[in-house]
Amino acid sequence: MNDIEIQRQLNIKRNKDELKKLGILYTPPAKAHDTNQRPPAKRRKIEHPALPPSRSSARVASALARPSYNEDEKDLTSLARKKGSRPASKKTPAVKAEEVAEVPAKDIGSLRAGWRAWEPTAQSPTQDEESMFHFEDQPTFTPNKSPEEMIREGCFGGSYWRPLYSRRLGTTIMDDYKELPTSWISSLDVDKFLISPNYDPEVNKYKVSSGQTIEEWEAAGWINHTYDVRGWFQWYCRFFTGRRCDDDERQISRWRKCVGETGRWRRMLLKKYVSMGIREVFDDGEEEEGNDVSPVMHQTCHHWAYEVRQGDLDRFWTTGK
Template sequence: MKSLKDFKKGAKIKVNDRMQKDYEYEIEADGLGAEASDFNDDGFNPHLTPAEVLKEGVFEGKYLNDCEEELPKEWYEESKEKRVGVGKDPDIELNRFKIKSRQSLVIWRENEWIMGHDPRGWFQWYCRYWLGRRNEEVDKFQKKRWRAFKRHHGQVKKHCKKGDLSCRPKQRQALLQWAYDPFI
């Protein structure tokens, strides 16, 4: 398992998991997440890091469970209480808001939301982008999708009393999975 300190500019990351074999990418950014000089381009300013998203409980505990050789071990250590094992059934109780709030990869593929070398979709792209992988075309596409999701943040703010986390739990869970602050 790699540590966060291993994700430095020029490092080559090899991927061999259940959905992707023999893929490799290079860390191109100097610095992680918002520390990278190009991270917040085009109004892209996620409220949460991938580690914070995973720690809260997302994707019914199933997301990225077979990617431990690719991603930082700290992310797995901090989220171990919110994950199920590889091959285990999803568990809605592991989601922060205890509600299902995702569509299947089949729907993502039908809508052409899967792009580039990220077969798991937006959050996989975000993890890799946060770590420093860059691909101009894919990055532009995914940042645009993230900005479009902001409407859900506005709807929760408009329709819910501040601090009432029982209001719009499905939207809050979705916000969390898109690295927006769901605790508004």
């Protein structure tokens, strides 16, 4: 050892001697060895069974909600699921409820009578070479799918005309599909295409589900019970067959915003074609080969009585409008 280490050891010994003299140096007694002593038992971790959460998850609840009728103006990603798959997570802006007339202070019998009492006052629409329908008194309303075509091709999961309980009115609405023209539903499986209690996306033309239930639409305040307790499509059926009412302007305005010439859903779908480099319209509802141009958007537009035509796509490629 070097001189520094030798000096350190001497200092330690001297300090111990001083502590012994003062009686403050503690030396633990030697522990006797017990050959019979067992090692201490290891503590076993107790696995408690997982308990169910005390609160339900809003995300999970929304994921399990049954999609149905496409009668609101939310972003498509929040309204549609393709064949049961969950949409990608995307925050969508809140939707403001439209202002509709309050239910008048009538008994339900009077309301029901009003739903059935109307008589056609307008002529049937004409149809041009691009399949657009034209209504003489509403020139800006130009759908290209008739209610009959929508029903027969498959829409609203086959559940639109099912028995409907209106919380607002406190009564169940049923059998009102029977007011549809007989020719529209002749030879049709009514149980499958109109009044199925469960929404079935396989019934829809594009085999996808989209939209909210009528009950949710009613809760949001978007149903004008004075005229059409089921909402947009019921209004369209009646308007197509000649009824006119004070709710026409509101419903036509909604159609224009959705799938009119500058409607955002129509533009979204046409942009999808352009972004994929597709110049020819093909039927996603029947075509199994080739590129898949958003069946969800197609079904949504179909629910609003619009389907992309070749002329629409050609114009959009040329002008972007």
